[in-house]
Amino acid sequence: MTPLTGYLLVAALLFSIGLAGALTRRNAILVLIGIELMLNAANLNLIAFWRYGPHPEALTGMMFAIFSIAVAAAEAAVGLGLVIQIHRHAHTTDLDQMNRMKG
C-alpha cells in the first residue's frame, strides 16, 4: 500500500462515517457535524493529493483545503444559526418531528 492509498482510504472511511451520521442521526446539529466530517475528509484528500502530487510547489491542493476550511466555517455559522432559529420556532431540533411545511 502506498502512503497516498492509506490517506485516501482514511478519507473515504471518514467521509462515509460522516455521511452515515448525517443520514441516520435525528438531531439537526449532529447532521451538521456529519457534514463537517465529510468536508474534513475531502480536505484530507486534497492535502494528500497535494503532498504526493507531481507539482506540490503549485500549492493547488493546499489552497483548496484552506478555502474549504474557510467555507466550512461559514457553513457552520449559518447552519447553526438556522438550527437555533428552528428550535426557537418549533421547540425541537429533532428532524423526524420537523415534517410540516407550514410554520
Next chain:
Amino acid sequence: MSIVFYLLAALTVAGGLAAMLLKNMVHCVLALTVAFAGLALLFLKLDAQFAGFAQILVYIGAVAILVVFAILLTRGSETPKDGVFSRSWLIGLVIAAAVFAVLGWAVLQSARVLPHETAIPVVTVKQIGAALVGRYVLPLEIVAVLLTAAMIGAVIVAMHENVGHEKEGSK
C-alpha cells in the same frame, strides 16, 4: 506506511465514529474535536503545517465551540430518552456503506497508478501568502465576501425578532 500514520488514522476514525454514535451531544462534539485534532496531525504528517494549524484554529477553536453553544442554546445537552437515530437509519447506513464500498474500490483499483514516495515539498508560509494574494486572489476575495455575508446572515438568522407577540418559552 509508518506506525505514526496508523495511530493517527485510528485516532481520527475513532473520533469520527464516536461523534456519530455517542448518545450525549456534548460528548459527540468532544469526540468530533478528537477527530479534528487527528486530522490536523495528519495534515502535519503530510508536511502541510499551515493547513494543520489553521485546522486546529478554525475547527477546534471556533467550529467546535460554536456547535457547543448551539447545543446548549437548543437544550440538547441531556441525553434524549427515545433513540438518537432516525427511523430511516437502515437506509442511511446502507447508502453510506455503498458510498464507502465505491470509494474504497476506486482507491484500491487505482493504487497501481498512484504515485509512491515523493520528495518532501518545501513550502513556506510566505509562499502560501504570496499565492493567496497572487494567483488565488479572486477566490480569496470571494471567500472574504462569503464570510462577511455568512457572518451577517448568521447574526440576522439567530437574532431575536423584535415583534411584540413573542411566544412564551421562545427565549
Next chain:
Amino acid sequence: MLGEGILKGMAVTAKNFFGSYFSAERLTTVEYPEQRIAPFEAARVFPFLVFDGADWEAGLRCVACQICEKECPPKCIYIEKSTDKKPDAVGKLQFYPARFDIDISVCMSCQICVEVCPFEAIKMDTEFELSTDDRFGGLLLDRKQLAKSNEYYHQIHSTEAAGVDARLAAEKAKADAKAKGAAAAKTAAIAGEGA
C-alpha cells in the same frame, strides 16, 4: 479622554504600593499573635460568672434562679440548682448553682442573659481566644471555668463594673439598714417587753 481614569487609578495604587514600604502609618494591619490591639471597653464576646472575694465557689453571685436559662434564645445555658442554701452578698440565704454550663459553640453572644439577671451575676467577657481541638468538651465551659473575679470585671469593663458595684453597695446598705432597723425594732421590742 478615554483611558484617563485608568491612568489616574493606576497612579493611586502605585502611590499606595510604594508608600506602604516607606511610611509605616499607611499599614493598617496588626500582626495578630505578636501585636494586639487592647480590647475596647465595650467589647462583648461570651458571658462569664462574677464572684466576690477570693474563693470563687463561695463568692459566686449566681443564685440559680434560672431566668437566664429560660431566656437564652439558643438554649446554651444549663443550670442545676443546689439542694442546700447559703447566704449571698446581702446575707440572705439563697440557692447556688450546683452546675452551671454554657456551651459557647452554641452561644450567639446576644447578651440577653446579662440583661435579665437580677443579681448582676453574669456579665460579658472580652476573651475571644477560646479555640480548642476538642469541639464538644472543650467548648462546654463549666462553672469553674466561667467564674471570674469582680476585680477582673473591673479590669475589662471598668465604668460598667463601677456602676454595678455602686448599685450593689446601695442595695446592701439598704438591706443592712433594714436589718439594723429590724434588729433595733427587735431590741426595742425586747426592751419594751422587759420594761
Next chain:
Amino acid sequence: MIETCDQIFVLLQHWLVSFLPASWQPAAGVLLSVAAIVCVFPALFAVAVLLERKGLARIQNRLGPNRVGPFGLFQPIADAIKSLTKEDIVPQSADAAVHFLAPVLLVITVFMGFAVLPMGRNMVLVDLDAGLLLYFAMGASSELAVFMAGWSSRNKYSLLGAMRAVAQMISYEVPLLLSSVAVVMITGSLSLTKIVEAQNHYTWGLPHWYIFTPWGFAGFLMYAIATTAETNRSPFDLPEGESELVAGYHTEYSGFKFALFFLGEYVAMFSISGLGTTLFLGGWSAPFSFLTWVPSWIWFFSKLMLSIFVFIWMRGTLPRLRQDQLMNFAWKFVLPMCLVNLLAAGLWRFMGDGWLRWVVCSAILIAAYAGMGLAEMRKQRLGPRSYRYAE
C-alpha cells in the same frame, strides 16, 4: 565569556546530549528542552503567586503573606503541599471522564504555546515557520478545556462561568489576532525568531522595537487589553466573578485538579506575556545597545516579569466590568481600533523611511482613538446613582 553566558543553556543542553548515541541526540535534546520548560514555568508560577499576593497587599496597604519562612518566601511551598494533599472531590452527577480530562487538556494546550517562544538567542524549542499560528491554535484549544470543565461539573455556577469565559475568550481572540497581524505584516513572517531578529537593531543606541512605532504602540495597547481578557484577569475576570459565580468554571474542582487549573491560568499568563514581549518588546533583545552584553534570556525573563507586574497592578486597581460593557468594548472599540491599526501598519510598510510615515500613522491612530473615545464617552451617563429595589 559573554558569549558563553548568553548561550549557557544551549551549551548545557548540547553537553548533556553529547553523552548519548548520535541517533538519539535530536530527540533527547527536545526532551531536555521540554523538561526545562515544564520545570521553569511552574517555578515561575510559584514566584508569581507570591508576588501577586504581596503586591496586591501592598497596593491595599497590607503586609501580605509573611508567616511561612522569611518574608513569607516559602508560602508557595505551603500552598503546593496543601493543594496536593487535599481530597479530590468529584461531584456525584458530574461527567467523571470529562471532569478529569478538562484540567489536563488545559495544561497541555497552555504548555504547547511555549514550543515556539524564543526565550533567548537560539533558545527556542522548535523554530516553526508558522510559529505564531501554532501559538494561536493552542490558545484557541484551551477554550474547549474551559468549556469541558464547566459543563462536566453539572453546576450552574460552573456552566455560567464557562460560557462567560468561552464567549469572552472568543470575542477577545479577534483583537488579539488582529493586533499581532500588524506585526506579521511588517516583519513578513509568522516565525517568532524572525520577528525578534527584525527588532534586534539599534539606532543611536535605541532598539527598533515595534512598540516604539505608532502602529506598534497602538497594537501593543490593544494586545495588552486582549491578553488581559484572554487570561481572564481583572478587570475582565467575569468568568470567575467571586461575588456572583463562586469561582466560575472551576467551582467544582478541588485538590490537585484545582491546582492544575490555577497553574494553567498563570502559565497561560506567562506564555501570552512572553508572546507580547516577543511581538512588541523585542523579545530577548536588550533595551539599549550598550547593554547587549547581558545574556539574552535575562532580558526575556525580566520583560516577562515586568508584564506580570503590570497584570498584578491592574488587578489591584481596576474594578470588574459588566458583561455588556465587556462585549461592547471588544466589538465596538478594540476591534475597530485594531482594524485602523492594520491600515496604519500597511501605510507604514509602504511609505518608506522618513518622518512622513510617523506623522501620517500617528495622525490616523490618534484621530481614530479620539473619535471613538469621544463617542464612547458621550454614551456614558454618570448621573446620581439610582437604586431600583431600595426604598
